[in-house]
Amino acid sequence: MNLAHRQLPGADKRVQLMATCLCDAFYADVARATVEVLEHLGCQVEFPEGQTCCGQPAFNGGDWPASRRVVRHTVKTFAGDLPVIVPSGSCAAMMFHGALLEFEKEPDLPEVQQLAHRTWELADFIVNALGVKTWPGKFDATIALHRACHTRGTKTCDSAVALLTSIPGIKLVTVGEVEQCCGFGGTFSVSFPNVSASMGELKLEHIRAAKPDLLVSPDMSCMMHLGGLAEKEGHPIKIQHVAQVLRDALKNAGLL
Amino acid sequence: MNSSREQILSRVNAALAPLAQRAALPDWDREMVILRQAQGLTDAWPLFAERMKAVNGTPLTSVAELVALLEKNNWKHGYCDPALWPSLAAAFPAGFTVETTYDRTRLDDYSFGITAAAGAIAETGTLVISDRGTSSRLGALAPWVHIVVLRRNQIYHDIPAAIAALPQDPNVIWITGPSKTADVEGILIEGVHGPGKQIALLVD
Amino acid sequence: MATQLIDQFAKNLAADTQAAVYDGSKKGHEKRTKLLFDTYADPNRLRELAGEIKQHVIENLDTFLPAVEAKLQSNGVKVHWASSAEDACAAVLGIMQARGDKKIVKSKTMVSEEIELEHYLDKHGIETLETDLGEFIVQIDHDHPSHIVKPIIHKNRREIAKSFEREGLGAYNDDPETITRRARQFLRHKYLAADVALTGANFVSVESGRMVIVTNEGNSRFCLAGTKCHIALIGIEKLVPHDRDLGLLLNLLGRSATAQQLTVYTEFISGPKSAGQPDGPEEMHVVFVDNGRTDVLASECKEILRCIRCGACLNVCPVYRQASGHAYRSVYPGPVGAVLSPLLAGKKFPELADLPKASSLCGACNEVCPVNIPIPDLLLRLREKGKREGAKLAAAGTPPMGAWSLLASQPAAWKTALFGGKIINYLPTKWLPIPPLRAWEAKRTLPEWKGGEFRSWFRNRKVGAVAPNRPDRKPESKEGR
Numbered sequence: 001m002n003l004a005h006r007q008l009p010g011a012d013k014r015v016q017l018m019a020t021c022l023c024d025a026f027y028a029d030v031a032r033a034t035v036e037v038l039e040h041l042g043c044q045v046e047f048p049e050g051q052t053c054c055g056q057p058a059f060n061g062g063d064w065p066a067s068r069r070v071v072r073h074t075v076k077t078f079a080g081d082l083p084v085i086v087p088s089g090s091c092a093a094m095m096f097h098g099a100l101l102e103f104e105k106e107p108d109l110p111e112v113q114q115l116a117h118r119t120w121e122l123a124d125f126i127v128n129a130l131g132v133k134t135w136p137g138k139f140d141a142t143i144a145l146h147r148a149c150h151t152r153g154t155k156t157c158d159s160a161v162a163l164l165t166s167i168p169g170i171k172l173v174t175v176g177e178v179e180q181c182c183g184f185g186g187t188f189s190v191s192f193p194n195v196s197a198s199m200g201e202l203k204l205e206h207i208r209a210a211k212p213d214l215l216v217s218p219d220m221s222c223m224m225h226l227g228g229l230a231e232k233e234g235h236p237i238k239i240q241h242v243a244q245v246l247r248d249a250l251k252n253a254g255l256l
Numbered sequence: 257m258n259s260s261r262e263q264i265l266s267r268v269n270a271a272l273a274p275l276a277q278r279a280a281l282p283d284w285d286r287e288m289v290i291l292r293q294a295q296g297l298t299d300a301w302p303l304f305a306e307r308m309k310a311v312n313g314t315p316l317t318s319v320a321e322l323v324a325l326l327e328k329n330n331w332k333h334g335y336c337d338p339a340l341w342p343s344l345a346a347a348f349p350a351g352f353t354v355e356t357t358y359d360r361t362r363l364d365d366y367s368f369g370i371t372a373a374a375g376a377i378a379e380t381g382t383l384v385i386s387d388r389g390t391s392s393r394l395g396a397l398a399p400w401v402h403i404v405v406l407r408r409n410q411i412y413h414d415i416p417a418a419i420a421a422l423p424q425d426p427n428v429i430w431i432t433g434p435s436k437t438a439d440v441e442g443i444l445i446e447g448v449h450g451p452g453k454q455i456a457l458l459v460d
Numbered sequence: 461m462a463t464q465l466i467d468q469f470a471k472n473l474a475a476d477t478q479a480a481v482y483d484g485s486k487k488g489h490e491k492r493t494k495l496l497f498d499t500y501a502d503p504n505r506l507r508e509l510a511g512e513i514k515q516h517v518i519e520n521l522d523t524f525l526p527a528v529e530a531k532l533q534s535n536g537v538k539v540h541w542a543s544s545a546e547d548a549c550a551a552v553l554g555i556m557q558a559r560g561d562k563k564i565v566k567s568k569t570m571v572s573e574e575i576e577l578e579h580y581l582d583k584h585g586i587e588t589l590e591t592d593l594g595e596f597i598v599q600i601d602h603d604h605p606s607h608i609v610k611p612i613i614h615k616n617r618r619e620i621a622k623s624f625e626r627e628g629l630g631a632y633n634d635d636p637e638t639i640t641r642r643a644r645q646f647l648r649h650k651y652l653a654a655d656v657a658l659t660g661a662n663f664v665s666v667e668s669g670r671m672v673i674v675t676n677e678g679n680s681r682f683c684l685a686g687t688k689c690h691i692a693l694i695g696i697e698k699l700v701p702h703d704r705d706l707g708l709l710l711n712l713l714g715r716s717a718t719a720q721q722l723t724v725y726t727e728f729i730s731g732p733k734s735a736g737q738p739d740g741p742e743e744m745h746v747v748f749v750d751n752g753r754t755d756v757l758a759s760e761c762k763e764i765l766r767c768i769r770c771g772a773c774l775n776v777c778p779v780y781r782q783a784s785g786h787a788y789r790s791v792y793p794g795p796v797g798a799v800l801s802p803l804l805a806g807k808k809f810p811e812l813a814d815l816p817k818a819s820s821l822c823g824a825c826n827e828v829c830p831v832n833i834p835i836p837d838l839l840l841r842l843r844e845k846g847k848r849e850g851a852k853l854a855a856a857g858t859p860p861m862g863a864w865s866l867l868a869s870q871p872a873a874w875k876t877a878l879f880g881g882k883i884i885n886y887l888p889t890k891w892l893p894i895p896p897l898r899a900w901e902a903k904r905t906l907p908e909w910k911g912g913e914f915r916s917w918f919r920n921r922k923v924g925a926v927a928p929n930r931p932d933r934k935p936e937s938k939e940g941r
């Protein structure tokens with residue numbers, strides 16, 4: 001994983017939010033929590049209205065010209081030099097790794113690199129850019145952290161663990177076979193429905209065995225897949241995004 | 257066949273030509289691959305013995321122990337390297353049949369084979385044998401029990417040292433425990449084609 | 461909507477086969493991880509180093525290949541070259557015919573599977589016998605290996621016992637120890653009756669011409685003790701610069717493949733047997749095989765040539781665990797196969813173009829690979845190739861992205877779609893002409909559509925009102941709320 005995303009925020013802590021298409025369509029509250037968390041930390045959050053998607057579906061599907069069209073749009077939309085914060089490990093990785101791969105031979109590679117360099121996943125940003133290593137507030141729950149695959153090789157999960165475990169009231173339980181994927185995989189979830197669902201079942205088994213009150217994920221796509229599977233089989237599980245837990249911890253203690 | 261050679265090399269050249277630069281060979285510190293326990297040892301035998309047991313091998317320090325083990329299991333017919341036999345023979349009582357020429361037509365007659373070590377590796381419990389130092393490849397392989405006669409100063413501490421000291425010999429073998437397989441349902445079975453019992457006999 | 465072939469294969473796989481593959485690979489992975497991390501403080505650094513060494517090798521094959529050839533020749537080895545599978549088979553046959561040999565005992569070599577050697581030699585009256593226990597069972601069953609390191613991971617003991625009974629190797633007995641002893645007894649006499657030992661090689665050192673072969677069972681050693689001629693089929697990428705590099709690679713190979721510090725038999729072979737040695741080959745041949753490797757070298761996926769065939773990526777791969785090796789319809793299954801097989805297929809790429817799709821791109825393979833191959837990146841490159849070349853198998857089940865990309869690059873249209881998407885909250889999806897949505901809902905529910913809600917919240921909120929406790933404000937402000 002290319003960890004090019006190291007641009008630190010300026011003194012005014014202005015940042016741009018890349019909310020991702022899944023927040024735009026389904027997970028409005030995750031984007032909202034992200035804003036609230038960042039503002040709690042003193043950031044000034046801008047939301048470029050023209051944003052759509054990171055281009056990942058087409059990139060993973062092999063249609064790179066289509067994906068590049070979307071990435072070019074994204075590069076234009078997020079012009080400037082502010083850090084870009086993404087509440088999703090996979091969309092962040094798309095910007096600082098995937099896009100570089102598909103632009104390798106394109107003349108506008110430097111512009112894509114420029115954006116890659118300032119794109120951060122949320123938890124990684126909080127800990128490694130803002131230097132915030134503990135989180136205040138209160139959150140009474142036993143939680144399990146889902147190690148979303150696209151955070152491999154990044155500091156996202158370590159950062160999320162540091163923040164979550166520092167919150168008074170949170171107990172983190174370990175889940176078996178953490179290295180195994182939940183089975184989402186973008187278009188994989190519909191072109192390999194059987195394997196995808198079996199992978200999800202195994203993941204759910206491990207999660208249930210750990211008996212958390214809540215599953216916490218740094219990525220909405222895994223939430224959507226695991227949550228959807230569990231609900232379909234009639235045993236829904238409670239899932240929240242890291243940003244939501246951070247926000248709710250503040251709220252619970254009257255800090256927000 | 258030559259045409260294949262030229263074809264392959266020219267395709268390799270064509271494939272590599274567009275590379276602006278070639279990946280460099282990294283330098284690395286041999287200490288990186290060495291197990292911590294193996295560093296700074298004076299006598300390597302205890303570590304060797306411990307590691308050999310960990311891979312189900314049997315380290316022995318006297319010929320008497322060896323003879324007792326063979327007797328107990330009724331392994332009475334064996335092969336021994338002719339160069340080693342004179343120094344061992346006295347310890348073998350009547351009732352043993354030990355041949356110093358391995359007759360491949362009677363493969364199943366031998367229950368043990370005694371051959372000489374070309375070295376050993378402490379950190380892995382590995383025995384080293386070589387073509388020039390081993391009297392018979394088959395004698396060291398086909399019997400159920402293989403005994404390698406080893407001296408203390410033949411033991412290398414670690415893999416990098418053993419590699420640096422690979423003898424000028426067309427065939428060097430590192431043996432780490434008895435022959436084994438887990439092909440059937442992942443269940444470990446020892447003694448597949450080679451020995452089911454691998455013994456190191458320290459003679460000094 | 462059509463699903464991918466490998467998904468269909470997984471769905472139709474017999475439950476006990478699936479269980480065998482799943483358990484076998486899972487156990488393999490767990491043992492590997494434990495050993496690697498128990499021994500080394502930073503195994504990842506070792507993997508990176510090994511990857512860099514192998515990358516150096518493949519990017520310098522132009523000098524290394526002639527150099528190793530010269531070294532081997534000076535060691536008394538005859539060197540042959542085979543650019544295609546046919547050439548490689550013909551080379552082996554040629555050597556045997558020149559000697560008047562008829563019988564081969566074979567130690568596991570993936571290259572021989574790749575070139576379908578046994579079939580070829582059989583047509584020319586030459587008998588080949590597999591000696592690795594797993595490969596032997598594959599051979600008597602006329603089956604195919606389903607794992608690089610554990611060829612019969614898909615079989616259970618009852619099937620094997622039946623095969624042994626059928627082949628006259630004793631009455632039905634499914635005890636693994638009995639099975640192993642029977643194979644031992646049967647095979648040991650075959651080694652001595654054979655003319656030629658056929659092996660692969662795990663590594664060849666350019667510096668010394670030493671070739672390294674590792675086995676646990678000791679079968680390659682027996683092949684090389686019983687016969688008079690040794691033929692090694694070696695892919696041109698198997699080189700390492702120096703003997704010392706073996707110190708790193710052997711450590712990683714044993715741990716990654718079978719969770720051992722070292723494989724039981726690690727043989728360093730640099731030529732025919734020494735003069736005083738009664739047993740073993742007097743003649744030794746190396747056949748360097750290309751068979752598509754130079755195409756891989758010229759491709760954007762050359763990193764896959766670093767592979768040392770340890771099988772760790774198969775063991776950890778969730779898709780391999782569900783689908784089994786045979787789902788990949790090629791010699792190399794799992795993540796490594798999903799990259800290597802379509803590339804080695806050359807012109808037949810379209811027939812295997814779906815393999816790179818068999819991944820959620822989770823990256824577990826890269827994380828375990830002892831030579832740090834960026835397998836997900838390579839899968840993505842091959843997906844792009846499949847799409848660009850219009851390979852039908854690759855397309856199955858993948859929603860077309862053209863319209864989506866237009867939508868996602870026009871903000872006004874995007875916002876309209878966000879609003880319009882609400883319809884899925886009210887209409888059953890079976891009424892909607894959107895196949896991927898139906899495929900999704902066959903297995904999972906969809907969350908409620910909240911298109912545009914965040915945007916309107918963000919637009920309408922009073923900045924500051926939602927963040928009264930910003931660290932730059934004084935704590936007193938809390939009381940004032």
Ligand code: SF4
Nearest residue numbers: 767768770771773829
């Ligand atoms: S790709 Fe890597 S992990 Fe997979 S078999 Fe090859 S070396 Fe092993």
